[in-house]
Amino acid sequence: MDGRISIIIPTQRRPQSLRTAAGSALRQAGIDPARLELVVVDNDAVPSARPVVEEIAGAAPFPVVYVHEPQAGVANARNAAMARAGGDFIAFLDDDEEAPEGWLAALADVQARFDADVVFGPVRGRAPPGTVRHRAYLERFFSREGPDAAGVIDHYYGCGDSFIRRAALPDPRRPFSPVRNHIGGEDDLLFGQMQAAGRRFAWAPDAWVWEDPAPSRLTLRYAIARAFAYGQGPSAHCAAADPPDRLGLARWMAQGLVQAGVFGLVAAVKWALRAPDYAFALDRAARGLGKTLWWGPFKIEFYGRSAA
Known part of the structure; x- marks a missing residue:
């Protein structure tokens, strides 16, 4: 090269x-x-x-x-x-x-x-x-x-x-x-x-x-918020396409709803049992929720806050 x-x-x-x-x-x-x-x-x-x-x-x-x-x-x-x-x-x-x-x-x-x-x-x-x-x-x-x-x-x-x-x-x-x-x-x-x-x-x-x-x-709060934002990516990408990919958007949102429900339940059970790995299931649930709640009011800002 x-x-x-x-x-x-x-x-x-x-x-x-x-x-x-x-x-x-x-x-x-x-x-x-x-x-x-x-x-x-x-x-x-x-x-x-x-x-x-x-x-x-x-x-x-x-x-x-x-x-x-x-x-x-x-x-x-x-x-x-x-x-x-x-x-x-x-x-x-x-x-x-x-x-x-x-x-x-x-x-x-x-x-x-x-x-x-x-x-x-x-x-x-x-x-x-x-x-x-x-x-x-x-x-x-x-x-x-x-x-x-x-x-x-x-x-x-x-x-x-x-x-x-x-x-x-x-x-x-x-x-x-x-x-x-x-x-x-x-x-x-x-x-x-x-x-x-x-x-x-x-x-x-x-x-x-x-x-x-x-x-x-290096906190669970930060990582789960980022996981939610990462989940928003594929849905937001479909919505921003020209023309918008409405079928793809509907597919991602439906998949996210199922993912959030299933892994949210798993995370809740693991948390109740004090299982040390419950954060992994919570991550999957957050990414699923992000696929479903991807538009404006649910966007989280992680960058671009410079202090003067």
């Missing part, structure tokens, strides 16, 4: 985890550093991440670009980074992720082997041992699993730990829709468009990263 690669890390007021994520990006092996750049986009109202990025850039083996996007929203941040990035390929790493040294090379290898437009890799959730309730559930929640072998897949995942051929994007500079700035899912909209356009997706099992969620996210 030839061409330049831009590693993009969006961040908002997480200086310590940004140091970890960016440091891991700068330690990548197996790819000529002359082909690489790191782009950090700061989505705070004030440029709070600039000192961290300047510190990192001082000893970096390849260029580090700082982008300040004061307009709050995850799509705004990703688009601002894309507009400044010079790569033919874009590798996304979240600011709470840490990549092993072979991460980028594994993504690039699978892209070349399968001529993929987007490559996704596994995410391994990591919670502090002995300090978090529902640790097994939360580590699974913040993880991403896939096939054991590399190859072409017929579905897509989220943007964190992904590798995108820029020429395959519908808009090479601003591909993410600001409609999802505050609720997330801007990556789902983009990859859904790419799938409809016949783009090829692939999976790279060796391109895994750690994810270290912020302590405020």
Whole structure:
């Protein structure tokens, strides 16, 4: 695979985890550093991440670009980074992720082997041992699993730990829709468009990263709310289609109603019996409820609240 690669890390007021994520990006092996750049986009109202990025850039083996996007929203941040990035390929790493040294090379290898437009890799959730309730559930929640072998897949995942051929994007500079700035899912909209356009997706099992969620996210309340929001995705996608996919929407809503009822009952029984794994059933129930209650009043905002 030839061409330049831009590693993009969006961040908002997480200086310590940004140091970890960016440091891991700068330690990548197996790819000529002359082909690489790191782009950090700061989505705070004030440029709070600039000192961290300047510190990192001082000893970096390849260029580090700082982008300040004061307009709050995850799509705004990703688009601002894309507009400044010079790569033919874009590798996304979240600011709470840490990549092993072979991460980028594994993504690039699978892209070349399968001529993929987007490559996704596994995410391994990591919670502090002995300090978090529902640790097994939360580590699974913040993880991403896939096939054991590399190859072409017929579905897509989220943007964190992904590798995108820029020429395959519908808009090479601003591909993410600001409609999802505050609720997330801007990556789902983009990859859904790419799938409809016949783009090829692939999976790279060796391109895994750690994810270290912020302590405020390591709670059952947060994870179940996110599960509900994730459940809304397929229904909202059908409703936003042009023309709207009313049959698909009805199918997802009906499926969600059954799922919420069945797993809600299972979760209630497990909770009454003090079963330690009841959170897994509660998650399934929340995702089902999200499929059914997907429209405006039930949308939950997780992003785009920058403090001045």
